[in-house]
Amino acid sequence: xxxxxxxxxIMLALVASSAAALHRNHRxxxxxxxxxxxxxLGYPRDAKLLIVHADDLGAAHSINSASIKALESGxxxxxxxxVPCPWxxxxxxxxxxxxxxxxxxxxxxxxxxxxxxxxxxxxxxRVPSLLDSSGYLPLESEAxxxxxxxxxxxxxxxxxxRARAFGIQPTHLDSxxxxxxxxxxxxxxxxxxxxxxxxxxxxxxxxxxxxxxxxALLGPDDPVLNRTIIIEPKVAPEDWARFYTEEIKNxxxxxxxxxxxxxxxxxxxxxxxxxxxxxxAEWRQxxxxxxxxxxFRKLLKENNVKLITWREIGKLxxxxxx
Amino acid sequence: xxxxxxxxxIMLALVASSAAALHRNHRxxxxxxxxxxxxxLGYPRDAKLLIVHADDLGAAHSINSASIKALESGxxxxxxxxVPCPWxxxxxxxxxxxxxxxxxxxxxxxxxxxxxxxxxxxxxxRVPSLLDSSGYLPLESEAxxxxxxxxxxxxxxxxxxRARAFGIQPTHLDSxxxxxxxxxxxxxxxxxxxxxxxxxxxxxxxxxxxxxxxxALLGPDDPVLNRTIIIEPKVAPEDWARFYTEEIKNxxxxxxxxxxxxxxxxxxxxxxxxxxxxxxAEWRQxxxxxxxxxxFRKLLKENNVKLITWREIGKLxxxxxx
Numbered sequence: 001x002x003x004x005x006x007x008x009x010i011m012l013a014l015v016a017s018s019a020a021a022l023h024r025n026h027r028x029x030x031x032x033x034x035x036x037x038x039x040x041l042g043y044p045r046d047a048k049l050l051i052v053h054a055d056d057l058g059a060a061h062s063i064n065s066a067s068i069k070a071l072e073s074g075x076x077x078x079x080x081x082x083v084p085c086p087w088x089x090x091x092x093x094x095x096x097x098x099x100x101x102x103x104x105x106x107x108x109x110x111x112x113x114x115x116x117x118x119x120x121x122x123x124x125x126r127v128p129s130l131l132d133s134s135g136y137l138p139l140e141s142e143a144x145x146x147x148x149x150x151x152x153x154x155x156x157x158x159x160x161x162r163a164r165a166f167g168i169q170p171t172h173l174d175s176x177x178x179x180x181x182x183x184x185x186x187x188x189x190x191x192x193x194x195x196x197x198x199x200x201x202x203x204x205x206x207x208x209x210x211x212x213x214x215x216a217l218l219g220p221d222d223p224v225l226n227r228t229i230i231i232e233p234k235v236a237p238e239d240w241a242r243f244y245t246e247e248i249k250n251x252x253x254x255x256x257x258x259x260x261x262x263x264x265x266x267x268x269x270x271x272x273x274x275x276x277x278x279x280x281a282e283w284r285q286x287x288x289x290x291x292x293x294x295x296f297r298k299l300l301k302e303n304n305v306k307l308i309t310w311r312e313i314g315k316l317x318x319x320x321x322x
Numbered sequence: 323x324x325x326x327x328x329x330x331x332i333m334l335a336l337v338a339s340s341a342a343a344l345h346r347n348h349r350x351x352x353x354x355x356x357x358x359x360x361x362x363l364g365y366p367r368d369a370k371l372l373i374v375h376a377d378d379l380g381a382a383h384s385i386n387s388a389s390i391k392a393l394e395s396g397x398x399x400x401x402x403x404x405v406p407c408p409w410x411x412x413x414x415x416x417x418x419x420x421x422x423x424x425x426x427x428x429x430x431x432x433x434x435x436x437x438x439x440x441x442x443x444x445x446x447x448r449v450p451s452l453l454d455s456s457g458y459l460p461l462e463s464e465a466x467x468x469x470x471x472x473x474x475x476x477x478x479x480x481x482x483x484r485a486r487a488f489g490i491q492p493t494h495l496d497s498x499x500x501x502x503x504x505x506x507x508x509x510x511x512x513x514x515x516x517x518x519x520x521x522x523x524x525x526x527x528x529x530x531x532x533x534x535x536x537x538a539l540l541g542p543d544d545p546v547l548n549r550t551i552i553i554e555p556k557v558a559p560e561d562w563a564r565f566y567t568e569e570i571k572n573x574x575x576x577x578x579x580x581x582x583x584x585x586x587x588x589x590x591x592x593x594x595x596x597x598x599x600x601x602x603a604e605w606r607q608x609x610x611x612x613x614x615x616x617x618f619r620k621l622l623k624e625n626n627v628k629l630i631t632w633r634e635i636g637k638l639x640x641x642x643x644x
Contacts, residue, residue, distance in 0.1 A: 061438065061593035086408045087455070090342035090437035090593065116383065117414035121457075123445015134411070135443075135484065162457065270382035271412065 003285045006286035037223055037255050041308065042317055046253040048309045052291060054079035054262045055106055056176070058088040062114075062269040062281075065264040066288045068094055075300075076260070077309040078298070080174050083107060083159040084118045084137065092166035096198035104199070105163050106171035107156050107177045107190070109144045111137035116272045141177040144186065154188045156180075160197060172310035174202035184213040191217055200313045202257060204228045223313045225243040226254030231287070233278045240286045241295065248299050255308070259285040268314075286318040327543070333638050359577050363630065368575040371630045372622070373547075374613055376401040376584045377428055377536050378498070380410040382438075384591040384603075385485045387447060388584040388610045390416055393423060395614045397622075399631040402428035405481040406440045406459065414488035424631035426494035427485050429478050429512070431466045431501045433459035436595045441481040453522070463499040466508065475511045478502075482519060494632035496524035506535040514540055522635045545635045548576030553609070555600045562608045563607055563617065568630040569620050577630070582609040 024233035038047050054067040058081045068091075070076035081091050081103055095103050109130065111117040117136040120127050124135060132138040145153070163170055163258060175181060180190040181203075193197050194201040204225040208214050235243045245257070263269045263284035273280035290296055300307065337620065354612055360369050376389040380403045385628035390413075392398035403413050403425055431452065433439040435602050439458040442449050446457060454460040466474070495516050497503055502512040503525075516523040527548040530536050540546060557565045569580070585591045585606035595602035612618055 056371055065589065073576050084439050086440055087593075088407065093437065115415065116408050117411055118408055118442075123447040125445040126447050131333070167455070264589070266590070267387065267586070267588050268383050271387065 006243050008101040017202055026169075033146075036081055037226070037313075037316075038253065040223070041255070041312055043306065048251045048253055048305045049250065049255045050305045051078050051255070051257045051308075051310065052076045053257055053259050054291075055174075055259055056261055057081040057103070057106065058083065058085040058091045060085075060272055061087055061090065062263040062266050062267055062272075063087070063261075063284070064091050064094070064285065066264050067194065068149075070262050070288060070292050075296055075307070076262070076291050077307050078102040078172070080104040080172070080187065081163065081168060081170075082106045082108045082176060083162050084108050084111075086118060087308075088166065089197075092163075093225065095169075096167040102171050102311050103168060103173060104310055105160060105168075105170045106174055106176045107159055107180060108176040109137055109147065109152065109155070110139065110141050110177050112139050112141075112177065113272045114139060115274060115277070120155050121162050122151075122155050127155050130155055141179050141182065144182060149185050149189065152186065153193070156189060160193065170197075170199060170276070171187075171314050172200045172202065173197075179209065181211055184217070187211070187214065187217060191222070193244075193285070195221070198314075198317050200310055200317060202228070204257065221317060223255075224317050225257050226252070227256045228256040229256060237282065237286060241290055244290050244296070245299060246294050248296075248303055248305060251303060251305055260291050261289045266286065323459050326349045326467045343351045347566070359548070359635075359638075360490050360575065362545070363577070363634055365628065370575055370625070370627045371577045372570075372573065372627045373400050373450050373577070373579045373630055373632065374398045375579055375581050375632075376613075377496075377581055378583055379403040379425070379428065380405065380407040382407075382585060382590055382593075382594055383409055383412065383472040384588050384607070385409070385583075385584040386413050386416070388586050388606065389413075389545070392584050392610060392614050395631070397618055398613050399629050400424040400426065402426040402484065402494070403490060403492075404428045404441050404498055405484050406430050406433075410438060410488065414485075414490055415492075420490040424493050424544070424633045425490060426496060426499045426632055427482060427490075427492045428496055429468065429481055429502060430463065431459055431474065431477070432463050433460050434463075434499065435594045435598070436461060437596060442477050443484050444473075449477050452477055462502065465475075466501040467505060471507050471511065474508065477513070478511060478515050482515065492519075492521060493636050494522045495519075502573065503529065503533060503536075506539070509533070509536065509539060513544070517543070520639050522632055522639060525574065526579065543639060545577075545638050547579050548574070549576060549578045551580040553582075558606060559604065563615075565613055566612050566618070567621060570618075570625055570627060571626060577635075582613050584610045584613070585599055586610065 036045055039045055039048055043049060052075060054070060054076050056063050057067050057079045064087055067079050083105060095101060119136050122131045124131055129151050130137060182184045190201055200223050204227055206227045229247045231243055261279055261284050265281040265285035269281035348557045357369055361370055363365055365371060374397060376398050378385050379389050379401045381499035386409055389401050395403060417423060420428060441458050442452045445455055451473050452459060455574060512523055522545050526549055528549045551569045553565055583601055583606050586602040591603035
């Protein structure tokens with residue numbers, strides 16, 4: 001017995017010391033071992049928490065109108081704003097009139113619609129590496145890998161400053177077309193700026209496989225989502241509701257961000273997304289139809305899905321037990 | 323008889339010398355005394371020439387769509403493009419595909435729609451005096467009087483350079499919200515830039531009363547319109563067609579520029595011009611309806627009005643007999 005107890009004690013000590021090392025080196029793992037994000041948010045460990053999030057606010061009037069309507073339906077709880085876009089003043093006016101709205105910033109380094117475009121917040125002379133040959137932010141997200149890192153960081157900071165100057169009090173940060181998740185240096189900019197601003201940012205454990213640089217950069221103060229849901233071009237239009245329904249039915253315990261792109265299939269959106277069915281006018285109209293439907297409301301209820309917003313997650317920042 | 327002849331000769335000499343002085347001091351007057359603009363264009367002196375001109379191209383998808391449709395109706399012959407606006411790429415693509423289209427530049431120093439705005443072509447750091455406190459071109463045209471003149475000229479030149487970089491070969495210049503007609507120094511910029519680019523620009527004898535600095539600045543190479551027609555907010559919506567009909571019926575010999583603002587009263591335009599019925603969505607829809615109507619076509623024919631474009635006027639540049 002004594003011998004066995006001794007071995008067990010040694011093993012426990014080893015495990016403890018190993019855990020301490022992990023704690024020092026990988027605080028994230030330590031956090032996961034203690035409390036899940038769901039628990040930190042005050043819910044039972046097996047709760048299924050969902051953020052329904054509208055991207056691209058400010059990019060077009062149609063996007064603003066549909067997103068505001070969806071936010072007011074109560075089913076879409078969050079959205080994020082593209083500061084360099086021309087319809088920023090419209091969504092900023094909404095944000096000022098609705099300080100309770102859960103609106104973050106959709107940090108923007110691209111201008112992807114060929115007939116309708118925008119430039120950076122900082123002047124073209126200040127951030128030349130952010131521009132394509134036509135003087136706008138580039139059409140393709142891949143172009144961001146050629147940008148000067150210092151200029152990217154300056155532009156990101158300028159977008160946040162400009163949002164605040166417009167009376168937007170952002171609740172979170174994320175990245176349009178995922179550009180800031182494309183490389184370690186870009187992700188480090190997001191982390192640095194988010195932490196300095198004490199804002200949560202969109203990042204999901206599900207992404208670690210394709211972005212293996214992420215876990216080591218994240219700390220215990222960085223709330224990490226379990227999963228994101230985003231519909232892909234491979235889903236046929238007639239399967240739209242089926243796709244989302246299956247995703248909700250199969251939702252696992254944890255925090256999931258369901259990212260939708262809302263607009264009406266009107267003339268503005270058709271003109272803007274002409275020739276681009278992916279994330280185009282009809283796509284956005286389908287997303288809008290689903291997330292404002294009674295079927296969606298019923299589905300959430302039947303599957304015990306609890307809707308939350310980034311505001312709740314933001315309250316955790318600086319409150320982690322080390 | 324001799325005495326009378328002597329007096330007449332002296333008087334003729336005086337008239338001639340006075341005319342020569344006028345020629346030196348006011349070449350414009352000299353030009354008017356020789357050939358009218360109508361005659362220089364190769365028409366009989368009593369011809370009624372009309373440019374039907376759509377302003378604000380590039381400002382919105384709805385404006386582009388309606389203006390292109392109107393240009394293709396054949397009744398609207400000319401338009402001018404706002405280079406700093408987000409829908410520039412769409413109208414530039416049209417200009418490249420239709421090199422015969424009579425498209426000029428609507429030089430822009432304002433951003434007047436409160437929910438949807440744009441900045442200058444040059445960076446904010448380069449032309450700080452052109453920005454209002456929100457970092458856009460100002461809402462009100464009066465704000466241009468506080469702009470740094472050197473920055474205005476640099477921005478105007480940058481707008482022309484950017485248009486050319488987009489494959490637009492402008493046929494003429496004019497000024498959005500008339501800002502470049504507001505003062506002598508601003509008008510001098512327009513003149514300098516237009517002459518250097520060998521482009522005609524919108525200026526009308528009718529304006530001289532309210533802008534007395536104009537005539538002395540104009541030379542024989544500057545084609546001067548006789549008149550402009552532009553509908554004003556005092557015209558009730560139901561009187562729209564009546565206003566234009568009266569204007570056409572009362573058209574005098576000379577060159578007249580009929581300036582219209584075309585768009586559809588769709589969601590984008592309603593959102594953009596919300597709360598601003600003047601030059602708003604319905605206003606532009608009414609303009610579009612009139613200038614593409616059979617009634618307008620018939621009216622022009624019945625009143626012997628000959629439609630011309632800025633391209634014809636541009637051919638006069640550098641061809642004036644001195």
